[in-house]
Amino acid sequence: MAATEKDTGLGTTYERIAVARLLERFAEHHPIRNVLEGPTDGITGIRGLNSVPLAQGGARVELVLGDPDEVTIARRVWRELGLADQVTVRHSRDGRLDVPPRSFDLVWNFNSLPQAADPEAILSEMCDASARFVLVFVGNTMNYGYPIHRLHHRAAREEWSHGDVEMMNPRLIEKMLAERGFRARERLLVDTPWWPDIDSPIEEVAATFLPFLRRFASGSKRLQHYTWTPEDLPYFDPDRRRKLEAELGKHFAIENAERFPFRVLFAHHRGILTEREDATTPGGGTA
Secondary structure (H helix, E strand, O other): OOOOOEEEEEEHHHHHHHHHHHHHHHHOOOOOEEEOOOOOOOOOOOOOOHHHHHHHHHHHEEEEEEEEEHHHHHEEEEHHOOOHHEEEEEEEOOOOOOOOOOEEEEEEEEEEEEHOOOHHHHEEEEEEEEEEEEEEEEEEEOOOOOOHHHHHHHOOOOOOOOOOOOOOHHHHHHHHHHHHOOEEEEEEEEEEOOOOOOOOOHHHHHHHHHHHHHHHHOOOHHHOOEEEEEOOOOOOHHHHHHHHHHHHHHHHHHHHOOOOOHHOOOEEEEEEEEEEEEOOOOOOOOO
């Protein structure tokens, strides 16, 4: 499959903003000088943009992507944003990170671990590379749309394309990270709109179970309403993002309600932030 040069759909637009907001809050509380993101990038749309908010906050970023064409497009976006001097984007055919030990304040990836051939090896590499924090996000199997999504794949006879479900368990990942000397700092929910986490148009999903609805599916233009090219991304420009968030309005109601007890049922992704037990601060002291 060719690397995409577009972000398409309300879901991707919402997800980008939600992840950016979370990373900005994280950077406000923790001094992050350098970031390693990889291997690959599990967000839908243009690959390699998740760490842009950290770079805008002053961090140096290294990205590891799994496709040479994705590397080319990511470099193009970072250059367009005026951040080319703050990023290194490289290709890894085998998913290895290949960096010196303890060389980054934050090592993280978004929704890529379930797709990995050897997730334990990746976690070990991430921990070795981190001087302080390891952050991992995976799909949320507790989302109320997850069983519908699984059933849709079976009913439509589509191969499950989202990776190892076992590696979508943050508690398991937390345990694996603890075994590597990283203690849990925070359990996170992100990308929490009111709609379920179904990557196909809802009309297509409904038509799988109710065939008479198929005639409506082809007419759906929902995915085309929010489409952005590398030269037109609105998430990383403060003024454009404010306008976009205002336009999306009610969709962020659950995301903003941190005390809402059922947020986990709506979250599309869960995450675990961990810290090295013998971490040092940028000033050289013990964290």
